[in-house]
Amino acid sequence: MLQIPPATVASAVDDPTPVGIAGALSRLIAEGTVAPGERLPTVRDLASTLGVSPGTVSAAWQALAGAGRIVTRGRAGSYVADVGDTRLAPHTRRLAGHVPTTKLDLSRGTPDPDLLPPLMRAFEHAAPHAATASYHDEPVLPRLARLLQERWPTTGHRITVVDGALDAIDRTLQQVARFGDRVVVEQPSFPPLLDLAAHLRLEVLPVPVDREGIVPAALTQALSRSPRALLMQPRAHNPTGVSTSPERIAALATAIRRSPAGRRMIVIEDDHSGEIARGELTSLAALLPEQVVHVRSFSKSHGPDLRIAALGGPAELIQAVEARRTLGPWWTPRLIQHALAELLTDGEAVASVARARATYAGRQRRFAEALRRAGAGEPLPADGINAWVPVDDERAAILQLATDGVRVAAGSAFYRDDRTITVDGRDRIRVTVGAIPGDVEAVAAAIAVASRARP
Missing domain, CATH: 3.90.1150.10 (Aspartate Aminotransferase, domain 1)
Known part of the structure; x- marks a missing residue:
């Protein structure tokens, strides 16, 4: 295992404070001058080279560890972190x-x-009803389907449930987009959406977001390139926290209607914050129901480990998603569906x-x-x-x-x-x-x- 000489780090340090030292090493890592897995100089050696106290270097190392740039292994020393975890995009x-x-x-x-609401009571009530009678039952419990329909931004959508919001978006994109198609994505956007588009070999057309949502002029420009889908977060946008205003939703709908490519495009709305968002949902589904697929996640409101989201849209498209799921998970566990129905109705x-x-x-x-x-x-x-x-x-x-x-x-x-x-x-x-x-x-x-x- 290679050890980085103290002089290598010291030569990059302009400001011998904890933040200055940490910043210098961070730049060396980013530039590739030092590599993942290499051992850092000891605190005492670098402190002596820089002419500072060991406490100053120790504070810099703590900052880098807190930022995930290095890992400390006690007496075995500190090392440049390997951020190349291939399990993640x-x-x-x-x-x-x-x-x-x-x-x-x-x-x-x-x-x-x-x-998060307590889950034990919901699962206790759900357990007696969770026996599965047939593989060919409807994928959504009738009780849960009724509750979801009451909360849906438009009538006439077929609603199913899947294993989280990203699963819903993935399955929808696989039905509507093919290799090389273009998709419009908000900028900035939730990183897994960017990774998902790359995995499906889709070309991303970024459109900026301001304090009211997607900028209409930017969407109009993107529509000139005939995208197959638009991915948007109408409420509590991640990362900005912005919710799309009613006026902006109307302007976006107008831009889509005026464009021949827009009228052929599918809009995928990700309402990931759902019931913990304080603002009312403004949805394109209410204005363009035949073009919009709406996703409602319950992870942030009721628990990430439930892994459940509702997916609604034109019946033909949702039925295609359901048919594809019969070759995989088939349905989201009915025990979890029963528990969610309890959580949506239990007063506590x-x-x-x-x-x-x-x-x-x-x-x-x-x-x-x-x-x-x-x-x-x-x-x-x-x-x-x-x-x-x-x-x-x-x-x-x-x-x-x-x-x-x-x-x-x-x-x-x-x-x-x-x-x-x-x-x-x-x-x-x-x-x-x-x-x-x-x-x-x-x-x-x-x-x-x-x-x-x-x-």
Whole structure:
């Protein structure tokens, strides 16, 4: 195992502070000067070379470990992390994993476990009804189908259930798009969507998102290239937290109707935050029901491990998805369907989700207010659990926060080309505000300081 000479790191250090040292090594890793698996100099050796205290280097190492750039193995030393986990697609890989040294992980985009409704009662009520009579029963329990239809943005859609929102999008794209087809995707966008498009060999046409949703002029331009599908998040957009306004939905529908290619296109709406979003859903399904496939996930509201989402759209398309599933999972387990039906109707569970929705809204409000008071750039108006925070330098901000034991997601992971493209020229980080369990103001203050950090 190669060991990096102290002089190699020291020569890259302009600022011998914990953040400066961490930034220098981070740049060496990004440039390929040092490679995954190589052993770092000892804390004492590098401190001696730089003429700083061992505590200064130790703090830099802790920051890098918190950012996932290095791994520490006790007396065996510290090593450059191998981020090439081939189990995960490239964009998704940058969001994965929890770093043990992180005190507060705000990088994952997952709900606060303490705000999820209790599942035991729902499964106890579901268990007596969960025996499967036949492989050829309807894939959706009639009771659950009725509950979903009551919550659906349009009438006339056929609704089925699948194993999470990404499964719904994947199965829909496999029915409507073929090798080399173009798909319109919001920019920034949820990294697994970018990886999914790449896996299906689809060409991504990015369209920017502003404080009201997709920019209509950009969509019109993308439609000139005859895309087969549009992937959009109408509410609590990940990563920005933006919800599409009614006026913007109307403008997007007009753009689609006016374009011959638009009228042939399928729109896939991902309402991933569902019942924890405080804003009302504005959906193209209400205006273009025959062109829209709507996805409603229950992971953030009721539990990621339920792995269940509703998928609704034109009957012929949904039936094609159901037919393909008969050659795989066939149906989503009826035990889980029964449990979800209980969660959607049980008074205690409904109240629990309502409390979560109010709690997340309160955290978002206090976070935005604290950022403003601290003089940081104001994030876009955010619903759900994430906020999209402007920073002077993405890498410097991440490392600065890591020294405080806070982990956030790099904004560049949410772009097709791993480049943060913004109108103001600043980088971005995604902060899962919904996962802040305690003092939101203190975390916001730390992020405000990090937003001004320089490499």
